Amino acid sequence: MISAPPADVQSALAAVAGKAFSHVFLVACGGSLSIMMAGEYFVDRHGGTLACDVYNADEFVCRDPRRLGPDTLVVLCSQTGTTKETVRAASHAKGRGATTIGMTLDLTSALAQVVDHAVVYQASYTTGKPIDAAYGNYGVLYMLLAGLIDAQEEAGLAADLLISLGSLQPAIERAHQTYANRFEAFAPRFAPQTAIYTLASGACYGAAYSYAICVLMEMQWYDSQAIHANEFFHGPFEVVDRDACFIVLLGLDETRRLSERTRDFLFKHGSAENILTLDGAELDLTGMVDRFKPYLVPLVFFDTLWRFAYQLADLRNQPMLEGRRYMKKLTDY
Known part of the structure; x- marks a missing residue:
């Protein structure tokens, strides 16, 4: 506490x-x-x-x-x-x-x-x-x-x-165990891809945004984009086919139904083996006050996804930090 x-x-x-x-x-x-x-x-x-x-x-x-x-x-x-x-x-x-x-x-x-x-x-x-x-x-x-x-x-x-913050770190450690097998299964499928999209809404959108631009793009050079779960249906859903790869973050806030709609569309028109879903409802958030769980779920998601990024990096032989071409190496831009 x-x-x-x-x-x-x-x-x-x-x-x-x-x-x-x-x-x-x-x-x-x-x-x-x-x-x-x-x-x-x-x-x-x-x-x-x-x-x-x-x-x-x-x-x-x-x-x-x-x-x-x-x-x-x-x-x-x-x-x-x-x-x-x-x-x-x-x-x-x-x-x-x-x-x-x-x-x-x-x-x-x-x-x-x-x-x-x-x-x-x-x-x-x-x-x-x-x-x-x-x-x-x-x-x-x-x-x-x-x-x-x-x-x-x-x-x-x-x-x-x-x-609630006092219970956050234990929740993150439990989440790593929850997602370990899932990440192990998805990493070999995602690693050779050229594009991975992240989708979320509400309090989780920032985590999707950061993962897309600061991890997948910056550190692994994927073509990536963070797509708001409702904006997905106003253009971006046209990229969906059986080969398209998505990471979907289902939060616990008031916008959850937006991400659920996106998830359901992806499973209907895409391929389940290329849709990595993280759901706040499957997390053990013991000790957190209910009204604060929606704001802490994104932290749990991002921490676990960071470990997933290292799995991708190992399979791609692309270092996570040291391999960057421009970040922290150029000053004249």
Whole structure:
């Protein structure tokens, strides 16, 4: 069980507790942007008087929302804290009078230095260090948002969130066991393919987005696309045939029926051996409060799928991190 958020999260929340925000902007790029999508869903469902938008960092600067100002909070995330677009977005927000909170691994980074309040989170995917997922990027973002909503609306979110986060890491470990045989069966079929699509909706869409662009494309060079489960029926379903490969994430939130519809279409018109389905209903989420399960299922999915990506990489003889051509190797783009 987690008794309280980390000290830096508590400090940031205490610093903004007296402010009545009308709007929160969640701003980042790439994998960091993907967690913001789940954050927006969280605020939409629980933030009665608080509006929320998600922006790619550089588009945030270019679009320059008129409502950005002293009564708004901008939460930014960059794992290294050096993403130039995100640092620029933080400076832009401060220039418009907004309050800024930066999430990063490095409290000495450029992002941490420019924002009003910096908070650190843990990561295992690129650092290789085991962590408690409660203190990963999703967990810290949820702590910030729950604390913010509680301060403004007395919603009583934080206590149940902390209880649920305390049960997250055990749930992830159980999920690895649940999916082990499934991944073992699908990896040899998916490995030689040229294209793999991910589908999801609601709180799970960000996980599908990140897996498509930051794992399948970035690290394994698949042709890939994250497709929203309902948008699937407005064009993308035309790619479905017996050879097309899909990863479908079935969450536990209010949009679940959208993903179920997509799954059913794929099994009817595609090939079951090429449809890898992960269903939140099959997970053991013991210890989590029911209303927070939908927001934590995407973390379980992504952690297990990360291991699946390594299985693909081994079969393809394509290293997961070291094999990248441009990421972390070029600076002039």
